[in-house]
Amino acid sequence: MTVSRRQFIGHTAALGALGLSGAQGAGAPESKIPGPRFPDSKIRIQKVFMAKPVPSWPTPKLVVEDEIKRLNGIIAGFQNELSDIEFAPQDILLRTPDQTADLAGRIGKVDAILAFNLTSTVGALVRAVAQVGLPTYLYSQPYSGHDWSGVAALQKEGLKIECLATSDYHEIVDAMRPVRAMRRMRESRLVYLNTNPYNPKNAEKIKAALGTEIVSTDPKRFNALFARCDENLAQQVVRRWKRNARKTVEPSDQDLLDSAKFYLTMRQILAEERAQGITINCLGLFTNKQLPAYPCLGFCELNNELFVGGCEGDMDSALTMLLFGYMVGKPGFISDPVIDTSKNILIHAHCVAPTKMDGPQGKPAPHIIRSHLEDDKGAVLQVKMRVGQTITMAKLVGCETMLISTGKITDTPEVERGCRTKITTQVADARKILEGYAHGLHRVIFYGDHVRDVKRLSRFLPMTVVEEC
Secondary structure: OOOOHHHHHHHHHHHHHHOOOHHHOOOOHHHHOOOOOOOOOOEEEEEEEEOOOOOOOOOOOOOHHHHHHHHHHHHHOOHHHHOOEEEOOOOEEEOOHHHHOOHHHHHOOOOEEEEEEOOOOOHHHHHHHHOOOOOEEEEOOOOOOOHHHHHHHHHHOOOOEEEEOOOOOOHHHHHHHHHHHHHHHHOOEEEEEOOOOOOHHHHHHHHHHHOOEEEEEOHHHHHHHHHOOOHHHHHHHHHHHHHHOOOEOOOOHHHHHHHHHHHHHHHHHHHHHOOOEEEEOHHHHHHOOOOOOOOHHHHHHHHHOOOEEEHHHOHHHHHHHHHHHHHHOOOOEEEEEEEEOOOOEEEEEEOOOOOOOOOOOOOOOOEEEEEEOOOOEEEEEEEOOOOOOEEEEEEEEOOOEEEEEEEEEEEOOOOOOOOOEEEEEEEOOHHHHHHHOOOOOOEEEEEOOOHHHHHHHHHHOOOEEEEOO
16 A cells, blocks of 8 residues: 555644544544654745746747646646645746846745746756755756756756656656655654763754754653553553554563553653654663663554654664655664575564554554564564565665665565564665675665655755665
């Protein structure tokens, strides 16, 4: 199942308004306590139309005003899918280079520019629009003009411009994904839970590059809130978990209760910090008895609703999940990859996995409640993901590099080795991945092929895209 952009926007808008996990319904026990919220401010786009004073190509009969009216009508038809976007009230029409004076002032404070070349010979106008410095889309429909041919050169100069050379107007909707993600990242906060605060220099770097604020908390605060958690509400969460799972194998009722209290405590911290995600040094803190349980089931709940529950204090992976959640509307599965070059496969394994990899309104995958495999303690999920599904493997590294590749799920192995959730993925070149592997073990898996979205995003951020295979 694929969740449409319209469904995703409508769902996240509702979540942001209510502060609830919408797929669980208003009657879910966790809806009775504070929870995280999505940013829901409007994203602003300026439309710019460009045409030479006397049209020739595509036709001397072109009436510029009528063409603008036609295109605006098409865009208006996408209103439901762009419900979180508002266009500046006045379009800008450029006919000659002298009209580009103080263009930045005329455009004002917007998130991006959507420009249309209505005729040929408007290359100087395209350049002037791109030089405003905002993320810019040039929509160049067939038979509008040849100025698409100069966009690659503008990109090489470092200008933030992407060309949509297509007859499919719906690509305008799709192209807004990176702009949406950039805006939402600037409005978001991530909580880092460990004994020591997150490195302040790295936090400043993230704030400067993505706009996301990192806030630190510690086990002492968490454990104090955990101790006060309403056990009746936690018991209701446990009953829901057991009802939705195919079976429970190792975990005791106390393991499940502690996991539910952990989840509700994370929700409370996210609400108090006005944050959209949390990453925890879970293995280290639990092993050292500084946390009362593993967060795995709670992470699943958060990730199912596109908030972030990130493993092992891995900030790069947590930021990757947050970014993709805003951009493509799907949660991520942090994995420890296993490479088998003889079969040209990667096996992705971890004890934390969303059940709704299609997005919040998707059908949950079949799952079993198990113990954490490495120590046979706590409660986690073994999730059976969809065989045949195309996936994207990604990781944002230091806000500067995006690692990316694709594959297809061919199996969900049933072996008592590795972590509980496992997917076998056929890839283009497993040996290339092996020989070039860098930047830590973790990678994040998303349903779908999102290479195009990532490459568009890299036009607007100082980010290098590295295709791992």
